[in-house]
Amino acid sequence: MKILSRNVYVGPNIYANYPLIRYVIDIGELEHWPSVRLGDGFINGLLEALPSLQSHGCSYSVEGGFIRRLKEDEGTWIGHIWEHVALELQNLAGSPVTFGRTRSTGETGCYNVVYQYHQRDVGLEAGRLGLRLLTHLMPAEVQELSNAEIDDDFDFASELYSFVKMAQRKEFGPSTGSLVKAAEDRDIPWLRLNQYSLVQFGHGKYQQRIQATITSQTKHIAVEISCDKEDTHSLLNDLGLPVPQQVTVYSERQAVRAANSMGYPVVVKPLNANHGRGVSINLDSDEDVATAFAEAQKYGTGSTVLVESYLAGFDHRMLVVDNDLVAVAKRVPGHVVGDGKSTIAELIEIVNLDPRRGIGHEKVLTKLELDSQARRLMAEAGFDEHSVLEKDQIFPLRSTANLSTGGTAIDVTDIVHPDNRDMAIRAIRAIGLDIGGVDFLTEDIGKSYKEIGGGICECNAAPGFRMH
Known part of the structure; x- marks a missing residue:
């Protein structure tokens, strides 16, 4: 043949x-x-x-x-x-x-x-x-x-x-895949332009392109602003939107001094990393800040690191599209739940058997990892990977709630307070994004931040859709 x-x-x-x-x-x-x-x-x-x-x-x-x-x-x-x-x-x-x-x-x-x-x-x-x-x-x-x-x-x-x-x-990642599926449901022709996430919708003069959730209408300067956490913080702060205190530092000594000046607990994170990489939260000692500073420098470009006041509350991702809040997810850090007999390492293996969990962004959820951050949290709680949790005891393996590090999400779109809705829309409009994600910390998304507090810790270009 x-x-x-x-x-x-x-x-x-x-x-x-x-x-x-x-x-x-x-x-x-x-x-x-x-x-x-x-x-x-x-x-x-x-x-x-x-x-x-x-x-x-x-x-x-x-x-x-x-x-x-x-x-x-x-x-x-x-x-x-x-x-x-x-x-x-x-x-x-x-x-x-x-x-x-x-x-x-x-x-x-x-x-x-x-x-x-x-x-x-x-x-x-x-x-x-x-x-x-x-x-x-x-x-x-x-x-x-x-x-x-x-x-x-x-x-x-x-x-x-x-x-x-x-x-x-x-295969497309969850975000790109959801957009392609939406196009197919509407009989919109599409064309994959490379082996990654660059996709064309339509043909001729009416065509539009996306790269994941960056669109033909997304402004480059808006993406640059959102990728710089210092610029984003300054812009939102000038508009009177709720943000934590923030200090830019370049050395371990400066980081410790900044933490003491604003008061513990604090957050230490890179200037321009994403997916929660290099972020350490709820730090309450000089030693923790010094360790977190070194961790943040591993993931950022350059030596610039941010120290922020710690915002208590649950982590929420608020998705804004064309000046409209379309979805809100309450994010829960990756964790295991004790059964009274399995070790933490065994519980992680059990959680990872969930077919929805994969490596990186290949599936709806990401597999849990027993890495340095998980071991640090275990050590702080007096545990190690061989420890057996009590039945129904919840133990977090991450200090941040990103899905990319094993977190899960709960849809809370229908209970968002109007003040919180307006705040998210204003933040994304101020940066200039057509599609953006606001990371908002609050104890209760159904109550106004003006009454119970809370604040914006990040605004993201190209926000992932899989949590929604």
């Missing part, structure tokens, strides 16, 4: 109004070897490798239809089988694709094979892996006729695992 040509259609095409991959193939002598002649060993081996093929309806439009095509009369040909295998491999990797067609070009043994894809590299790799599987399953005499390269060490289970992991790495 020879591949004569390959095309990747990224938009509407002569076959469908969505992305497709097209191969023109010459199956040569395999024209005389439809599936029934390839034998039960080939068909059963294929169904053993991919049992979910039994759900394919094919031209019968009912479950099991493709299996009938394989077994009835003389069967079907290798190009058609390849099409179904390429589709099913993508489905197993998390891409819900269904459309495929295999038609003769008019020349004996030559076929157009087209199948749908969501992510280009995943679709192409599905084709390559599918062809290797089919070649591996063919009888020896047919393998020789196919002129294909035979891999005697081919292990489909291992190859499938590697393929699925590769596909997961190529």
Whole structure:
């Protein structure tokens, strides 16, 4: 079998109004070897490798239809089988694709094979892996006729695992994925422009682009302001919005002096890091501040570090889009709950079994880690990883509530006090962002900050959507 040509259609095409991959193939002598002649060993081996093929309806439009095509009369040909295998491999990797067609070009043994894809590299790799599987399953005499390269060490289970992991790495993150899904629900065409999160919606002069949650309308200068925590604090403070006291420091000695001047407890964080990296909160001693200063410098660019007064309360992410507060989530730091018998290390493993948890931003939640910050919190509480918590005892493994460090979120959009709503909108408008996230600390989001206190600790460009 020879591949004569390959095309990747990224938009509407002569076959469908969505992305497709097209191969023109010459199956040569395999024209005389439809599936029934390839034998039960080939068909059963294929169904053993991919049992979910039994759900394919094919031209019968009912479950099991493709299996009938394989077994009835003389069967079907290798190009058609390849099409179904390429589709099913993508489905197993998390891409819900269904459309495929295999038609003769008019020349004996030559076929157009087209199948749908969501992510280009995943679709192409599905084709390559599918062809290797089919070649591996063919009888020896047919393998020789196919002129294909035979891999005697081919292990489909291992190859499938590697393929699925590769596909997961190529998938959009939760924020970009939610925007693409919203576009699809509204029949808005989209095009992925790189292997990351750069996406085009629409075509021609009406097109818009996003990079994660940065849009074509997001101002560069607004992003620069939001990334500088000192500039953001100064701007919000000048407008009379609630913010903590803040001092910029460049040395451990200055950090300790600033903490003593404003009074403990304090927060120490980098000038321009994100996702809660390098942030230490509720520090109540010179020694803790010195340690936190060194930690903050690891994550910031340059030596600049911020010392802030500590704001008590729950951490809330307030999402503002086009001057409207659209969602608010109460964030809870990553934690474990004791069962009276498991160690903290074992409880972390149990929590990480949740299929919603992954590495980094690949899933809705992030796996908990037993790292230096978790060990510091355990030591402060008189615990270590082998300690057994009492039943229902909650122990936080993070001092910050970012989802990227294992936190969880509770939707509280419907109970936000109007004053808090207006405060968040004013903050994002002041910075100049079209989409922004306000990190607001308060004991009760349903009560005005003017009555019970609270304050803004950060404003973020490109806010993540997954907590909402």
